[in-house]
Amino acid sequence: MDMFVSNEPGARLSNGKFAPGNPGGGRRAGASDTISHSAQRAIQGLASEAVAKLAEKVSNGDFAAIKYVLDATLPRGGRTIDLGGNPSPNAIIEAASNAMISPDEAARLAQAFKTAGDAASLNELKHQVEQLELLITSLRK
Structure with a gap:
């Protein structure tokens, strides 16, 4: 039978697994995400650079980049269908x-x-x- 290492929140069994009744891996209720806000802002700051690089790859005929753009922009499940102004x-x-x-x-x-x-x-x-x-x-x- 597994023994508890500690009775504190986030307690683990002797095998290293979190103890029963400790869902969420021992993370406190209300704890913030592991990625900091500054890290999120830094990643978001790279977006324009990433888009420029993607555009460059598409212009150079990189098939994977072209496929990525098409997958990301075309409607899911098929093409758009135009049945006229008042479809029935x-x-x-x-x-x-x-x-x-x-x-x-x-x-x-x-x-x-x-x-x-x-x-x-x-x-x-x-x-x-x-x-x-x-x-x-x-x-x-």
């Missing part, structure tokens, strides 16, 4: 049938329309409930 479910069907978008993109767009429609319906129901509450309140007076 019919626009999704038309774009998919004309092979302008893939079936996966059509499915994601359809789900987005459904979610937006559900949210709009909930907002309308909320508005109707508020109107009913006002009406009931005015009738009680």
Whole structure:
């Protein structure tokens, strides 16, 4: 059986592991992060230099740098899709049938329309409930 080295906060067992009831590795509650604020500012000060170096690598055709920039800037999960000024479910069907978008993109767009429609319906129901509450309140007076 493991023996305690100490009963103080951050106490460790004889094998060097933190004692039970010492979650967080013995770190006091409310203790600040290990990286100091001055170190964070110093790292942030290197950002413009890092961006300049990245731009230089991209200009020189460094594939890894190009991939990094594209991964960091392009939308996750695919490309952006323009369905015109006032898209509708019919626009999704038309774009998919004309092979302008893939079936996966059509499915994601359809789900987005459904979610937006559900949210709009909930907002309308909320508005109707508020109107009913006002009406009931005015009738009680």
